[in-house]
Amino acid sequence: MNIRTVSVPAPDGTPLATDVCLPDGSRLRRAVLIRTPYGREAHRAELRGWAAHGFAALAQDVRGRHGSPGEWHPYRGHERADGAATVAWIRAQAWSNGEVVAAGASYAAYCALVTALDVPDADPGAAHVEGVPDAVIAAVPALGLADTAREPGGPERLWARAGWWAAHGDRHDSDPDALERALADDPRLLEHLPVARLAERLATGLGRELPSWPGLWDDRERGRLVSLGATARLPLLAVGGTRDPFAEDTVALWRGWGGPARLLLGPWGHRLTADRSLPPRARLNLGALYVRWARAALAGRLEPTRHGAIALGDSGRWHDTHRAAPPSGGERRWPFGSSTGLRLLHGAEFRADPERPVRSDSLAVPAGGDHADRCLLLSPPLPRPLDLAGAAVARINATADTPSADWAVRLTALDPSGRADPLALGIVRRTGPPGEPADITVPLGILGRRLPAGTRLRAEIAGHHFPAHARNPHTGDDPVAATRLVPSRRTVNPRGSALDLPVVARRRYVEPVPEICR
Template sequence: MGDALIDFDVPAAMRDGTVLRADVFRPTRDGPWPVLLVRSPYGKRDPHILRILDPLAAVRRGYMVVIQDTRGRAGSDGDWEPLTNERADGHDTVRWAAALPGSNGLVGMYGPSYLGNAQWMAAVGGPPELRAIVPAFTWSEPFDGLFGRGGAIELGLSASWSLSQGPDLLNRRWKASPADLDRELTALVSEIDALAETTYWELPSGAFPAFERAGVPDLGYQRALADPDAAAACRVAGGYDRVDVPVFNVGGWFDVFLQGTLDNHVAMSAAGRPTTLLVGPWSHQQQSSRQGEVGFGTAADEGSIDLRTSLGDLRIDWLDRWLRPDRPAPVGKPVRIFVTGVNRWRDEDAWPLARSVDTPLYLREDGGLSSEAPGADERPDTYRYDPADPVVTLGGTLLMSGEFPPGPHDQRRVEERPDVLVYTGEPLDADLEVTGRVRVSLTAASTAPSTDWVARLCDVGVDSVSRNLTDGIVRVSGPAGEPADHEIDLWSIGHVFLKGHRIRVQITSSNFPRWDRNLNTGEPAERATAMRVADQTVFHDAARPSRIILPVVPPEDPAR
């Protein structure tokens, strides 16, 4: 094929004898060559995987490229249990790839999401030939974005992803019976197509009925609910001391795994490992200049970053640094972020920004949001939360079925609901940058023994359109009716609220079907099907000052 020789379905035996298969791309010129390895459950010839980093372009650059089907997927043998075998299989595959004819024994890995976690797991396994990884849009702690968030189940992601992986499994299971295969695939498609209207709504959420009907394994939250140790198979957090390779972390402000990407970078930096971070105004599946209802400009697109380079070129240039020492090392700062609002890329020395200052804004009576703390006599706000009528997901850092697009969306119809409290600041008299991790400190009470608290940060424009920036949830239990303090992690943003805009905070008790509904009974999610209505109270007085804490970046000194 001109510049490349391609061997299809090359077998690799794992330590337990299971055979995994890969397509191997080699330069036609004399080697040896460093190897770029991708391990994917989506099929080694999936067009999206091939677009991430064009294997033929990498071959022309002087690399071998190996794209492997993970265990139990596409051309590989074994049983499909998501995320379970990637540490051992990744370790064994790196060692195998390094020994392929034409290899110089140095291996780098790349890819997003599941493919990103497969890199981390291989790196934790410590194969000596692995010299660099480029994980993108992937998590750190599985209970913070993958399986759940704040104690709630990440249902929107788990249900849609798990069902969508079913066709390959069903094709294997029913390959000897075309009639049965047609019946099962038709039923699976019906489950997927009904997600928004019916499937997401089924109970119990912790033992999701659609998975059993479709005969597919779940992403992993049900295994982890039954056995918390099961999450260790895909947990990056806590394993950084075993990762002795440079890492290029890529994330997006509207990605379901945003905070995991940031946490991975921070932890590797703290461990003294070479680590680079790039965060664009992107969602999980789209690294384009437009997300949700907002366009961020041509320079935001992955193909024209800052009108100077592309995400693909940044990846391969960075890999050159560690795998091709004959190439010049790229120069620049280790962190590059896209600051929304002003819509500009900016390089930084570190994340989080040392110059950001945690700044509270207090929830106030009559829907105000102020830097002034409340007085002693401010009355609390109340609403009724009915899990049969939850607040429906509208935008955000999410990955769900197509009816629920990620990114910023006009929140005004959400804010009209009686079960959503809204607190809004005065118009800003100057631009205000908020870059870093956002949290809400909430004092609240519920008539239910268990309930959820959801907080959302919005930017209200001069046109009064309220658009979401970030949100979070916490699932709590305690004596009914007693006030308690709760911390809600809203993850991170890099955003400038422009002059004349207003800062807004929403407080409610659901964001469904992104997160499963708390049925207000205290029963475990694996069994709960009965619902009860809860009366919710949010306090904001001198003794109980509910507030949002924003990492405010002071304006630059014009004299500098």
């Protein structure tokens, strides 16, 4: 199947470079539209896959990227209007039957969603609303500027944003390895203060300016697309990975969606790929699933409900998301300081020093010593295999002697041989009177794992998780603007602290494809 490149006019006349792949034959076709800042040519195999199943498939460079002229302003530009114009253009083509699925992953998922949402007075009874797709596939959705820049609990996502902005910000094309090269030349690059002016130092390694970097941190309004999704009536397929940093946003989008909504959470990271060494039972053909779901969605065959499936790690087993979502009754509490829960090894009192922060890029933990930098706890070996599916939470009773404090909780699974595997991570920011005990809830994300018998759970409670997250200066100043760092003394009260894990009490497995497409 041939792919041709055309120019689709934006509302102001800007020509948007668009690859079009049509199936053989002359009958009218449904269409799939992907709008991306990452280069439309990378989707050519995907377009041919859609066309082989009878869909007209299009991939478009967003304004200001790759083959499309103009200026690109991530999350603040023309994505909704340009997407709506492209959907209208598709419906005007001689090969179109009028049905359009907007699809995409990461920022491209954002493009698909804003095209489908924020449309006032749309008539849900109309066959097609001009400029609005009929269904949306949103994979690992990066939902907005504020949603990607900060955790729901406040701390800034430093490593991910620096890497993304270095690779894609303020340029017409992409350079995926830009941050790695800059760090090779300047290993302490991400320690630069203030964070708001990091781009000035980063520019030396990149050989170019990043003028949009400071504005990245200005927007603090989270959840806009999730809120708009409550009024949507078109079908949604939300796809994510339990190892993806935006898994909680994917679940929130699905949970709040107003139309028929399906959720698929696999054992994947942000690239939706699994380790190639995994057994075949742990793999899933996402392309075939997308096609089957799109056909059901456009034909109106989806039940008007909200359900889906979550993978139990690489076991090949999938759990019903209805049973994985609280209140499922399968929650298990692991109290701190208990022989049957999490035993305190050391660090009930510790020192969180932003000059020597606990590292996010190492699972090594201190063996002990007089100057703990974290609270460390360990469970006894699991007496039997444990299935986890759903939201995990740490609840800690703790004290900080500074007016602002971040609380990072990292959960690691240690297999019977002692090999460490990351299980969950959560970090929240709390402000309050110094020295005053507080009950702090730290969401640990969405788990989908099967832990074998003999596994131990190791929990770390720290004041930093750097460089994944910017360091809290502990002064009460905004961490993005701060230039002065001070240490913070912490106390964790084991008696008032516990870990709540979403244990699958009754193993009722589902097949993911039929579950998503019914």
